[in-house]
Amino acid sequence: MASLHDVALIAGVSKSTVSRVINDEYGVKGATKIKVQKAISECGYIPNQVAKDLKSQKTNLVGVIVPRVSSHATALGVDGLTSILDKAGKHVLLASTHQEHQKELEYIQIFNQKRVEGIILYATHLDKTLVNAIQISNVPVVLVGQDGSMHNIPSIVHDDYRVGYEAGNRLTAKGCKKIGFIGVQGDDLAVDRLRSQGLAQALEFNQLSLLFHARGDFSIESGYETAKEYLSKFTETDGIFCATDRIAVGAIRAIQENGITPGKEIKVLGVGNDELASVCTPSLSTFNYAFDKAGENAAKLLLERINNQGFEMSKVVLTFQNIERETC
Amino acid sequence: MASLHDVALIAGVSKSTVSRVINDEYGVKGATKIKVQKAISECGYIPNQVAKDLKSQKTNLVGVIVPRVSSHATALGVDGLTSILDKAGKHVLLASTHQEHQKELEYIQIFNQKRVEGIILYATHLDKTLVNAIQISNVPVVLVGQDGSMHNIPSIVHDDYRVGYEAGNRLTAKGCKKIGFIGVQGDDLAVDRLRSQGLAQALEFNQLSLLFHARGDFSIESGYETAKEYLSKFTETDGIFCATDRIAVGAIRAIQENGITPGKEIKVLGVGNDELASVCTPSLSTFNYAFDKAGENAAKLLLERINNQGFEMSKVVLTFQNIERETC
DNA sequence: TTGAAAGCGATACCAG
DNA sequence: CTGGTATCGCTTTCAA
Numbered sequence: 001m002a003s004l005h006d007v008a009l010i011a012g013v014s015k016s017t018v019s020r021v022i023n024d025e026y027g028v029k030g031a032t033k034i035k036v037q038k039a040i041s042e043c044g045y046i047p048n049q050v051a052k053d054l055k056s057q058k059t060n061l062v063g064v065i066v067p068r069v070s071s072h073a074t075a076l077g078v079d080g081l082t083s084i085l086d087k088a089g090k091h092v093l094l095a096s097t098h099q100e101h102q103k104e105l106e107y108i109q110i111f112n113q114k115r116v117e118g119i120i121l122y123a124t125h126l127d128k129t130l131v132n133a134i135q136i137s138n139v140p141v142v143l144v145g146q147d148g149s150m151h152n153i154p155s156i157v158h159d160d161y162r163v164g165y166e167a168g169n170r171l172t173a174k175g176c177k178k179i180g181f182i183g184v185q186g187d188d189l190a191v192d193r194l195r196s197q198g199l200a201q202a203l204e205f206n207q208l209s210l211l212f213h214a215r216g217d218f219s220i221e222s223g224y225e226t227a228k229e230y231l232s233k234f235t236e237t238d239g240i241f242c243a244t245d246r247i248a249v250g251a252i253r254a255i256q257e258n259g260i261t262p263g264k265e266i267k268v269l270g271v272g273n274d275e276l277a278s279v280c281t282p283s284l285s286t287f288n289y290a291f292d293k294a295g296e297n298a299a300k301l302l303l304e305r306i307n308n309q310g311f312e313m314s315k316v317v318l319t320f321q322n323i324e325r326e327t328c
Numbered sequence: 329m330a331s332l333h334d335v336a337l338i339a340g341v342s343k344s345t346v347s348r349v350i351n352d353e354y355g356v357k358g359a360t361k362i363k364v365q366k367a368i369s370e371c372g373y374i375p376n377q378v379a380k381d382l383k384s385q386k387t388n389l390v391g392v393i394v395p396r397v398s399s400h401a402t403a404l405g406v407d408g409l410t411s412i413l414d415k416a417g418k419h420v421l422l423a424s425t426h427q428e429h430q431k432e433l434e435y436i437q438i439f440n441q442k443r444v445e446g447i448i449l450y451a452t453h454l455d456k457t458l459v460n461a462i463q464i465s466n467v468p469v470v471l472v473g474q475d476g477s478m479h480n481i482p483s484i485v486h487d488d489y490r491v492g493y494e495a496g497n498r499l500t501a502k503g504c505k506k507i508g509f510i511g512v513q514g515d516d517l518a519v520d521r522l523r524s525q526g527l528a529q530a531l532e533f534n535q536l537s538l539l540f541h542a543r544g545d546f547s548i549e550s551g552y553e554t555a556k557e558y559l560s561k562f563t564e565t566d567g568i569f570c571a572t573d574r575i576a577v578g579a580i581r582a583i584q585e586n587g588i589t590p591g592k593e594i595k596v597l598g599v600g601n602d603e604l605a606s607v608c609t610p611s612l613s614t615f616n617y618a619f620d621k622a623g624e625n626a627a628k629l630l631l632e633r634i635n636n637q638g639f640e641m642s643k644v645v646l647t648f649q650n651i652e653r654e655t656c
Numbered sequence: 657t658t659g660a661a662a663g664c665g666a667t668a669c670c671a672g
Numbered sequence: 673c674t675g676g677t678a679t680c681g682c683t684t685t686c687a688a
Contacts, residue, residue: 001466004681004683013658014658014659015659015660017658019682019683019684020657027657027658028658029657032657032658044464046440046441046466047682048680049441049443050381050382050387050442050443050680050681051683053378054376054382054665054666054680054681055663055664055681055682055684056682056683057664068407069397069403069406069407070406075397076398079397079398079426082423082424083424086424086426091421091423093419093421093422094392094420095419096410098410098411110419113374113375114419220603249607276603276604276607279548279577279604279607281608331664332665332666332667343665343675343676344668345674347666347668348673350666355674357674360673375665375666377666379664379666379680380665380666381666382664382665382666382680382681383680384680
């Protein structure tokens with residue numbers, strides 16, 4: 001592959017001159033410029049960005065780590081953050097951990113070696129080793145989805161505790177007394193713990209208590225299975241708060257299979273405002289989460305940290321909107 | 329940031345020796361090794377991959393260009409391809425064009441400058457300038473979603489003509505006689521042209537002809553609006569083939585608004601087997617497209633081309649499965 | 657207006 | 673077993 005050197009030889013000038021032409025620097029004679037440009041197209045020269053990056057000590061690269069891209073939250077998030085980073089002239093190095101936690105550590109290290117300027121990490125948990133890996137990172141890390149602010153890690157989070165609280169209020173306002181929660185694995189602070197705690201808090205405020213706290217994974221199928229199991233154990237259930245819309249969609253199916261109408265005998269609430277929620281029958285009442293804004297804000301916050309600014313913000317908490325549909 | 333040089337100074341050895349320790353090369357005295365390792369952790373040395381890449385003339389980087397990541401096809405595709413590339417030790421540089429065609433050209437160029445080893449391009453069209461940009465690319469490009477094989481561009485495609493043909497057969501088998509098509513912009517060969525042409529071919533074979541060919545975009549909303557408009561124009565419609573499931577979901581809503589039951593008076597078919605299709609009511613009959621396999625195959629084919637193999641394959645055509653549900 | 661040379665951070669060959 | 677040196681492809685002073 002042709003290099004500056006080759007172009008210089010063909011054009012009969014020095015590398016410096018070729019460099020000047022390429023970078024449109026002023027102070028090159030017109031004739032020389034043309035000679036060089038001819039040489040460039042003649043040998044199909046393509047500037048080597050790797051060499052430039054090394055020389056300039058600047059990569060314009062941002063690393064993004066996600067558990068998987070085919071989820072509502074991450075797909076919209078990635079679209080959001082790329083649109084911001086694009087405008088800032090940054091390029092995105094994308095890594096999917098495919099749900100293997102230990103890969104998060106690996107990629108933080110790899111990205112540091114690749115001299116990215118910052119990292120956006122979509123997390124589903126936050127343990128000691130991960131916090132440590134983030135803290136020893138040489139480049140700023142912005143967390144999305146989990147709150148790392150107590151460890152001084154800038155974070156973009158949704159208002160998970162309050163969404164639980166609001167869910168409790170919406171369900172009790174509709175007359176529910178026996179309310180259960182279907183969450184995910186317990187180490188997911190944001191999705192399982194905070195949302196359920198907020199719910200419990202609201203119930204307590206209304207002199208009620210949580211009927212059950214079930215756990216499955218993020219799939220529709222799991223929502224179905226889990227709901228089926230708990231509905232047979234707790235036949236008195238009249239309200240279910242599901243940690244995500246997909247789980248709720250599964251739960252709705254389980255309820256219907258029992259010959260019960262979701263939204264009447266049993267109210268159901270999800271979280272996220274997944275497109276599925278508007279399309280299923282009965283349509284799912286939920287909370288709109290601004291996943292695209294989460295990505296955008298993560299990108300903006302990271303850009304500030306890269307420019308050694310934005311240190312006054314420890315986290316951004318995104319609000320949500322109640323979406324009223326048929327199930328509650 | 330500390331470099332080999334700094335480590336060498338601290339340890340009191342030469343850069344060569346430090347390099348040997350880092351790369352675990354044999355032939356270093358135990359004592360020296362320990363000295364060096366101490367120096368490394370002392371100054372927090374992190375190997376510079378940019379320098380390595382320049383020296384080794386190898387980046388292990390693959391560029392991926394998508395119109396947007398938050399679509400069923402691309403999100404699943406990216407998950408599929410990252411899992412394959414991961415195993416091959418390749419990293420992914422991701423670019424979203426946010427539907428701006430001209431960005432495809434830009435990114436092909438940028439990726440070439442970044443010395444990626446290959447490019448996977450999710451295309452929604454294929455015009456002369458794009459073909460040209462691909463052909464002058466110094467690194468192999470694999471196309472996904474559109475067929476570039478006639479231009480000698482290796483491609484992963486779904487069997488779009490045959491899916492149209494099969495749709496025609498499924499609809500006529502259910503007794504439909506007045507069948508319309510709702511597609512997207514006309515320059516989308518795969519999604520609009522091929523699917524509609526296959527449909528027309530099947531109808532012709534059954535002594536029928538296409539009632540209408542409507543065009544909108546990829547959104548549910550557009551499917552709804554377009555269906556509404558054409559149903560009022562063509563009241564005799566008894567079958568609609570939609571280019572995607574999302575469009576079909578919108579169409580179903582429009583049909584229901586007219587007091588008609590989708591699946592009875594008017595049959596509906598979509599394409600893709602989006603999760604929405606199984607969740608909406610009535611559930612949508614469709615065709616399962618293996619979007620994850622498309623990504624995996626693109627990655628595999630690209631890896632072969634990177635290794636100067638796989639030249640015997642000009643394209644991979646992925647098959648589909650009929651998904652029978654309530655609307656047809 | 658142009659060129660020579662140093663240097664970014666690593667590797668690899670050749671000496672010693 | 674270890675060190676010196678050239679090199680990857682580019683930018684950037686400093687001289688001419």
